[in-house]
Amino acid sequence: MKLKKMLAVGAVVFGFASVYAQADTELEFWTMNLAPKFNDYFNKSVADFNKANPGLTAKWVDMNWDQIQPKLIASIAAGNPPALVNFNVPWVHDFAAQGNILPVDTYMGAAKNNYSVGAIKDVTVNGKVYAFPWYNSVSIIAYNKDILAKAGVKAAPKNFDEFVNDGKQITAKTGVPAYAPKLGNFVGWFYYAGLPVVENGKAVFNSPKHVAFVQKFADLYKAGVMPKDVFKVEFEQEIAAYNSGKIAMMTTAPQALKRTETDAKDIYAKTGVAKFPVDAGKMAFGAWLMDFVIPKGTKDPAAAGKLGVFLTNDAQQVGFSKATETTFPSTKKGNLDPYFQAGAKSADPVEAGRAAAAASMDNARTLTIPPGVLPDEAAMTKKLQDEIQDAVEGRKPVKAALDEAVAAWNEKLKK
Amino acid sequence: MKTSNSYTTIAYLFLAPALILMGVLTFWPVGYNTYLAFQDYSIADGSSTWNNFANFKYIAHEELFWNALKNSALYLLIVPVIQLAALIVAKMVNNKLPGMTLFRALFYIPVITSISIAGVVWANVYKYDGVLTWLLQSLGLLHDQVNWLGEPSIALYMLMIFTFWKGIGYYMVLYLAGLQAIPSEVEEAAILDGANAFQRFWKITVPMVKPTILLCTLLSTIAAIKVYLEVIVLTKGQADTYTALFYVYDQAFRNYNFGRAAAAGVVVTLICVVLAAIQFRLFGDDKK
Numbered sequence: 154m155k156l157k158k159m160l161a162v163g164a165v166v167f168g169f170a171s172v173y174a175q176a177d178t179e180l181e182f183w184t185m186n187l188a189p190k191f192n193d194y195f196n197k198s199v200a201d202f203n204k205a206n207p208g209l210t211a212k213w214v215d216m217n218w219d220q221i222q223p224k225l226i227a228s229i230a231a232g233n234p235p236a237l238v239n240f241n242v243p244w245v246h247d248f249a250a251q252g253n254i255l256p257v258d259t260y261m262g263a264a265k266n267n268y269s270v271g272a273i274k275d276v277t278v279n280g281k282v283y284a285f286p287w288y289n290s291v292s293i294i295a296y297n298k299d300i301l302a303k304a305g306v307k308a309a310p311k312n313f314d315e316f317v318n319d320g321k322q323i324t325a326k327t328g329v330p331a332y333a334p335k336l337g338n339f340v341g342w343f344y345y346a347g348l349p350v351v352e353n354g355k356a357v358f359n360s361p362k363h364v365a366f367v368q369k370f371a372d373l374y375k376a377g378v379m380p381k382d383v384f385k386v387e388f389e390q391e392i393a394a395y396n397s398g399k400i401a402m403m404t405t406a407p408q409a410l411k412r413t414e415t416d417a418k419d420i421y422a423k424t425g426v427a428k429f430p431v432d433a434g435k436m437a438f439g440a441w442l443m444d445f446v447i448p449k450g451t452k453d454p455a456a457a458g459k460l461g462v463f464l465t466n467d468a469q470q471v472g473f474s475k476a477t478e479t480t481f482p483s484t485k486k487g488n489l490d491p492y493f494q495a496g497a498k499s500a501d502p503v504e505a506g507r508a509a510a511a512a513s514m515d516n517a518r519t520l521t522i523p524p525g526v527l528p529d530e531a532a533m534t535k536k537l538q539d540e541i542q543d544a545v546e547g548r549k550p551v552k553a554a555l556d557e558a559v560a561a562w563n564e565k566l567k568k
Numbered sequence: 569m570k571t572s573n574s575y576t577t578i579a580y581l582f583l584a585p586a587l588i589l590m591g592v593l594t595f596w597p598v599g600y601n602t603y604l605a606f607q608d609y610s611i612a613d614g615s616s617t618w619n620n621f622a623n624f625k626y627i628a629h630e631e632l633f634w635n636a637l638k639n640s641a642l643y644l645l646i647v648p649v650i651q652l653a654a655l656i657v658a659k660m661v662n663n664k665l666p667g668m669t670l671f672r673a674l675f676y677i678p679v680i681t682s683i684s685i686a687g688v689v690w691a692n693v694y695k696y697d698g699v700l701t702w703l704l705q706s707l708g709l710l711h712d713q714v715n716w717l718g719e720p721s722i723a724l725y726m727l728m729i730f731t732f733w734k735g736i737g738y739y740m741v742l743y744l745a746g747l748q749a750i751p752s753e754v755e756e757a758a759i760l761d762g763a764n765a766f767q768r769f770w771k772i773t774v775p776m777v778k779p780t781i782l783l784c785t786l787l788s789t790i791a792a793i794k795v796y797l798e799v800i801v802l803t804k805g806q807a808d809t810y811t812a813l814f815y816v817y818d819q820a821f822r823n824y825n826f827g828r829a830a831a832a833g834v835v836v837t838l839i840c841v842v843l844a845a846i847q848f849r850l851f852g853d854d855k856k
Contacts, residue, residue: 380696381696381697381713381715381718382695382696382715382717382718384718384806385691385717385718385803385804385806529823529825530822530823531818531819531822531823532630532632532818532819532823534822535632535805535810535818536632538806539806539808542718542806542807543720546718548720561631
């Protein structure tokens, strides 16, 4: 059914396209869940691109994220894929491994140096770049100045050890849990700390370094620095806890501050903002990169590459961030734009948050295990999370918990 | 004059709308699911290939699935509790005192409350500094704060209490219908014979609502085996609350492994069928 419909639509589009074929090459690009909110931005972008590139006609199509993969597969099968498709990082690795998207190194050319190092690493598979990095976000720290002052903590933490020690000091002096970082994906924390998870097809997260790292969380939990239900804390719960003064710091995306601004004016008035410190992994925490890929079989990949470079250049990315107000460019210069930097000295937390996040963007990495590495991701993640939770909440020694998770992973990886 | 043949035709015509809907929304998915259980299904292009029972072999050796089955089996503990409680409550609200309609409504409200909303409310009940901790502390029964949904030793039972609260009204209504079918003469005669309330309940009420007990036990057994919405809204499978259908859900929508999810679903279905057969033996009328 779907395939037939796609074919029919494809035929119609192709039919129209062939009428104008002599004049223009149509470049259709798909995005995820951005219409109708950003219609103005995309209509202008398309007009700008078409004006600057005679002979090429860009055409914007937005769809729901869960339609992208099936529709793309159908269109590749029908020999009529679009020029560019908006992907996230796991999808890039998945489709690159299948050979369903093209490497873009040659089309990117010198523009490659414009993107931040972390963004290029995110979309590099086996040494080849497979996507044009686009918008991203990253975690910051928002803290309650009153509580920190009461605890005698003078400045926001500059590295992870300071983050740990400050937390202990805050809770010891004030009795308030210091923070509730999201622990729902502990693999991301290992990457953040620069610790490997899977190497040469084997799980390796039970080394003394891993044990010591998890032990820090267990100590924090035991001292009450993290609330008892920290493993249930997600985006919403963290904001609610911070807004009601139940935790001293939020470690979250900058848009959370907008909620504090509207929901908890008192707390907002005494909120300070800082970068989330980087650790040995040299990675900013909480990033999730969006990008554009060129599907296999697209009519004119070079022209598609031109559109990809255009949509992700500095000016376009800054423009898009201004439209969303909550996302950040993945280009080096983009984050230096006055729009982001103006808030650096601002007393307003939302503006300061924007500057703090922009300053972290160069280290932003999307911290996931690439798809296909884990044979049964749901069960393996569950095993790891269960063991970590037992260890952090003090039901099991850290070493024993990690050993058991590693053994379970290796049994699955062996198959 | 209508022949019995045309009556049958008309009967099927009246059944048709419901049958078609059930066919499309129930029987077809069940059949297709069973088919998928024996296949490698590729979500991207919709193709599937026979894989020689690989899905079943995999889950047979999967510790997580066995653990999930264990939790689902443990969940069956709720069946006798909720049935007995629902019957007693039905008995209590089945009299003509003023205000009974209000009580009936109160017991029924949780049934019609959306589970996602009830989940948010109960998450606050069970929060370590939430309503339950506060209540027990102010009664002097508890010293330390307890993370009700975070302790593996108790979290599953907390889910059961939630299910109990959510479900008791439903069975109460069914029992109420059963109770109202009991002629009042029987009970009056028993009173004259000197039977006390306890005896009347066990010797008259229970035997006379036996068909309803079978129905309700069956429904609540299947519901207990199928528990997964409670898990999604309250614990997401943390703290040893991973149930069999949550495994199915996780495999389908986290792993996108629909074949394996289908196989686990088939196993759960078979367990339901076996349990239903046992219950028909225990509570059903002997046809011999």
